[in-house]
Amino acid sequence: MLFGLPITGATITYFVLALIIIVSGVFMLTLTNVMHMAVSLVGVFLGVAGIFILLGADFVGLVQVMVYAGAITILMVFALMLTHRGLNGHLQGEVGPFRGTLTFLSVAIIVGTLLYAIRSTPWPGSTTALQPFHQSTVNLIANAIFHQYTVAFELVSAVLTVALVGAAVIARKEE
Amino acid sequence: MIGLTWLVPVLPLIAYVVLLATGKRMSEMAITAISVLAVLIGLIISIGVVAAVGQHGPYAPVVYNWLAFGQTTLTMGYQVTNLNAMMLLVVTLVSTLVFLFSKSYMHGDERFSRFYQYLNLFVFSMLGLVITSNLLELYIFWELVGVCSYLLVGFWYFKPEAAVAAKKAFIVTRIGDVGLFIGIILLYLGTGSFDFTVVFSHLHHFASAQASLGALGHDAITRLMNVQTWVTLTALLVFVGAVGKSAQFPLHVWLPDAMEGPTPVSALIHAATMVAAGVYLVARMFPLFEASSTASETVAIIGGVTAIFAASIGLTQRDIKRVIAYSTVSQLGYMMLAMGVGAYVSGMFHLMTHAFFKALLFLAAGSVIHALDTQDLFEMGGLRKYMPITHATFLAGALALSGIPPFAGFWSKDDILTATFDSGHYVLYAFGLIAAFFTAVYIFRVYFLTFSGTYKGSKHPHEGGWVMTLPLLVLGLLATFAGFINTPFAPILSRFLQPNGPVGIDPPANWGLMAVSAVVGLLGIGLAYSLYGGGKRADAWAKRMGFLYALSYNKWYIDELYALIIVLPVVTLAEGLQFFDRWIVDGLVRLIGEVGYTGGVSLKYSADGQIQTYGLVTAFGLAALALVALRIGGVL
Amino acid sequence: MALQPFLALGAVLFGIGLYGALTKRNLIIVLISIEMMLNAANINLVAFAHFLPKPNIEGQVYALFNIAIAAAEVAVGLAILLSFFRARNTSDVRDMNAMKW
Numbered sequence A: 001m002l003f004g005l006p007i008t009g010a011t012i013t014y015f016v017l018a019l020i021i022i023v024s025g026v027f028m029l030t031l032t033n034v035m036h037m038a039v040s041l042v043g044v045f046l047g048v049a050g051i052f053i054l055l056g057a058d059f060v061g062l063v064q065v066m067v068y069a070g071a072i073t074i075l076m077v078f079a080l081m082l083t084h085r086g087l088n089g090h091l092q093g094e095v096g097p098f099r100g101t102l103t104f105l106s107v108a109i110i111v112g113t114l115l116y117a118i119r120s121t122p123w124p125g126s127t128t129a130l131q132p133f134h135q136s137t138v139n140l141i142a143n144a145i146f147h148q149y150t151v152a153f154e155l156v157s158a159v160l161t162v163a164l165v166g167a168a169v170i171a172r173k174e175e
Numbered sequence B: 001m002i003g004l005t006w007l008v009p010v011l012p013l014i015a016y017v018v019l020l021a022t023g024k025r026m027s028e029m030a031i032t033a034i035s036v037l038a039v040l041i042g043l044i045i046s047i048g049v050v051a052a053v054g055q056h057g058p059y060a061p062v063v064y065n066w067l068a069f070g071q072t073t074l075t076m077g078y079q080v081t082n083l084n085a086m087m088l089l090v091v092t093l094v095s096t097l098v099f100l101f102s103k104s105y106m107h108g109d110e111r112f113s114r115f116y117q118y119l120n121l122f123v124f125s126m127l128g129l130v131i132t133s134n135l136l137e138l139y140i141f142w143e144l145v146g147v148c149s150y151l152l153v154g155f156w157y158f159k160p161e162a163a164v165a166a167k168k169a170f171i172v173t174r175i176g177d178v179g180l181f182i183g184i185i186l187l188y189l190g191t192g193s194f195d196f197t198v199v200f201s202h203l204h205h206f207a208s209a210q211a212s213l214g215a216l217g218h219d220a221i222t223r224l225m226n227v228q229t230w231v232t233l234t235a236l237l238v239f240v241g242a243v244g245k246s247a248q249f250p251l252h253v254w255l256p257d258a259m260e261g262p263t264p265v266s267a268l269i270h271a272a273t274m275v276a277a278g279v280y281l282v283a284r285m286f287p288l289f290e291a292s293s294t295a296s297e298t299v300a301i302i303g304g305v306t307a308i309f310a311a312s313i314g315l316t317q318r319d320i321k322r323v324i325a326y327s328t329v330s331q332l333g334y335m336m337l338a339m340g341v342g343a344y345v346s347g348m349f350h351l352m353t354h355a356f357f358k359a360l361l362f363l364a365a366g367s368v369i370h371a372l373d374t375q376d377l378f379e380m381g382g383l384r385k386y387m388p389i390t391h392a393t394f395l396a397g398a399l400a401l402s403g404i405p406p407f408a409g410f411w412s413k414d415d416i417l418t419a420t421f422d423s424g425h426y427v428l429y430a431f432g433l434i435a436a437f438f439t440a441v442y443i444f445r446v447y448f449l450t451f452s453g454t455y456k457g458s459k460h461p462h463e464g465g466w467v468m469t470l471p472l473l474v475l476g477l478l479a480t481f482a483g484f485i486n487t488p489f490a491p492i493l494s495r496f497l498q499p500n501g502p503v504g505i506d507p508p509a510n511w512g513l514m515a516v517s518a519v520v521g522l523l524g525i526g527l528a529y530s531l532y533g534g535g536k537r538a539d540a541w542a543k544r545m546g547f548l549y550a551l552s553y554n555k556w557y558i559d560e561l562y563a564l565i566i567v568l569p570v571v572t573l574a575e576g577l578q579f580f581d582r583w584i585v586d587g588l589v590r591l592i593g594e595v596g597y598t599g600g601v602s603l604k605y606s607a608d609g610q611i612q613t614y615g616l617v618t619a620f621g622l623a624a625l626a627l628v629a630l631r632i633g634g635v636l
Numbered sequence C: 001m002a003l004q005p006f007l008a009l010g011a012v013l014f015g016i017g018l019y020g021a022l023t024k025r026n027l028i029i030v031l032i033s034i035e036m037m038l039n040a041a042n043i044n045l046v047a048f049a050h051f052l053p054k055p056n057i058e059g060q061v062y063a064l065f066n067i068a069i070a071a072a073e074v075a076v077g078l079a080i081l082l083s084f085f086r087a088r089n090t091s092d093v094r095d096m097n098a099m100k101w
Helices: A009-030 A034-054 A058-083 A097-120 A137-148 A150-171 B007-025 B028-056 B082-105 B112-131 B135-153 B160-191 B196-207 B220-224 B227-245 B254-260 B263-272 B276-284 B286-290 B293-314 B320-340 B344-372 B388-402 B408-422 B426-451 B466-485 B492-497 B511-535 B539-545 B547-553 B555-606 B611-632 C003-023 C027-051 C058-088
Strands: B062-069 B072-078
Touching (some): A034 C027, A058 C027, A097 B611, A097 C003, A137 C058, A150 C058, B028 B082, B082 B263, B082 B276, B082 B344, B112 B263, B160 B196, B160 B254, B196 B286, B227 B286, B227 B293, B276 B320, B286 B293, B286 B320, B293 B320, B293 B426, B293 B555, B320 B344, B320 B408, B320 B426, B344 B408, B344 B492, B388 B408, B388 B466, B408 B426, B426 B511, C027 C058
């Protein structure tokens, strides 16, 4: 038993991934070197992708790897490098100690309340199967998106296009 | 012609609207033409109406439903009776002449068009007041004429005296109007209707005890009073309205001040028509006053007191218009006296003749003022040479006012005095007789100071052209001959106004009383001549009278008395309340405002534009709420 | 495995992201922290999709939509950052205070 959970392959995988995510997250916030931060960021995103796959959402996990760990991280690193030429790869710091403590306390209380709520809520009985979907999730997702959520899907495409054009316009150098 | 009666008031209204729309773009000639035409057509229709009524008697009211609520329907409409047919004629006739006269008097005034607009609006309201068929409508027109009077008295608003006088006229008459309004409401509660015909038929039933008050279930009134109290109270309240409008003692103070307005206005509104509305109201509501002897007595006493009181003030005033104004108050007192002693016809007769000779006196005075640019009697004199027509017509008016036979005023005033004597009011008769003596003295004082002696001013006076002299001549003829329509030998007006009265047994002419009246008038003229004839000033005589002179010259200190016992307490109270309002109430309000403002000013610095601060505050708040929720949930 | 551990992981990741978003002075790090918070939400969605009494693919679909919108947000956020940096030569959130009193 590990924290009240039976020791199975899935449980071990979960704890490993959770550890990676949390440690990477904390590193992400404490490190000051740009490249170190980028690496921890990738750690968070990959860990989350692993969690997705552990939950049987292999397609979402794949998308997570491609979009976050790939595209967004690279974008962030680029942005960091573009804006911190003179910082020797280091970022300026944080808020003062008072404010930091206050923020930490508030966040801790919120997270603690959430954890308490999660613990004390009688969740409905759930499947224990590792793979609850009897079909390939890609098929299922495709069905849902292109039948049930067509309009939403098209809207998202429109939003992405607008965001793309808007980003280009905003970031363009003014003559 | 009867079918066209509604046009009589509507024509001036149309003229008003036309003038209002065109404003200053029209020439003075066109403005006068439109206005005179409107009232002239009204005059012609009125003549037809009078003829028709003379043959046919009163017509049924023509009414339209206006508002229906509950069991009551308010109506609007008009009614032609013998009484208001006569009033129509008087009002339109005087209006036509005054409209004509004003063209010359107001010539060159920047607001010429505005003046005629107000006049037209006034004539519309006055005629509406005359022919209305119910009390509510009457009240509306009653207030409308009040507003027009206010506007016209204050026409030269840039003169501070005029602005003050306009306010005074409006406020003092308003005091009376409140009484009238309460009276009308009481009448409505008692009879369930505003219509004259319905009200009068109820009064008739009350008199014969066939009906009880509260005809339409307004039984609140029956619990409060019995029929006799109700009648008396209502009559007195209606009379309060009449006192205000007709400038009777003690609400007379506004009329002399109202002379600040242009003189044609004084002639039309403050002599011939609007101030007579109070008398007309009493005449119109005559069945009500007949039903209550207390009310009638009050009317008679107020009328008699006003007659002698105002005449005594008129003796010493220096402003020509003020003398005539006090004369108006005094003559209106005569009319009220007549109404009070039940001499309905005499009162209306005097109203008519007075409308003619008083309008004449005002217009003649206006002609003099127009020529001299002064209103001070002691700066005039010797105008007989320069202004023969004005002189002659003024003399006719003065003789009529003094009650010298055979001028119009003699017949009507003698009618009133005889009726007073016959009804047994000997004290009031004596009052009337003394007032008649005073009247002759003051008006001939004005006459001698103005027209005899030598001219003292420097300006060269002259007559004001035909538009001024024609109205004077017409009114002069009327002042001279209008009395013949109701002599004791041929009481035409009496038969007209009371077609159902006793026929063939006209009261015999009381030669004794007639002679007394005439002699008193002549004595007054004689006294005036001995004091002021040939341009004398009679200063020594005034000095000898000392206290009495001061009393009269200062109008019996009535204004000062009011200032002391009414205005002063009200102003003191108002200032106290204003202090309370400004410092206590406003102070509280400002305090609250200041707290909010200061709080806002100091708190605005918390909006530092830092998104992270906002986020932190939100997170902190959420955490606090979470703690509270956990505490309530019993977790902590 | 049960639902709760995943929800707990999501809550903790959300807390880390929130703390970072509120304390870091660099705009890029703030953006990254917000991405972490979004990821925490995604974990919850996928976990619910897996552990509901009747497993449902819709949680995963929502997670996908979320990722798409987050990508758009990052694109716009970084564009604003670049524009801001070009104008003020800084990427410190404290300098983004034009909206103060």
